[in-house]
Amino acid sequence: MAQLKTRNGFSWSLIAWGKPEGPRRPLCSYCFAKIDDGDGPLMLFKQDGSAAQFCDECVERYFGG
DSSP states (O other): OOOOOOOTTOOGGGOOOOOTTSOOOSBOTTTOOBOOTTOOOEEEEOTTSOEEEEOHHHIIIIIOO
16 A cells, blocks of 8 residues: 655644544545535545545645645
């Protein structure tokens, strides 16, 4: 499996993971900025189905865009 590299002080412990069977939330899981319906955010999933999504700004800042 590929390793996702982060930068600029990203902390995995600050992610607000959604519930495995829960609906997709309209907020970034890291900074809690609103994510519009038309946006295609970066989404990560744990093996149990928990999901996290990141707004464009967090993707640029922490994942290198």
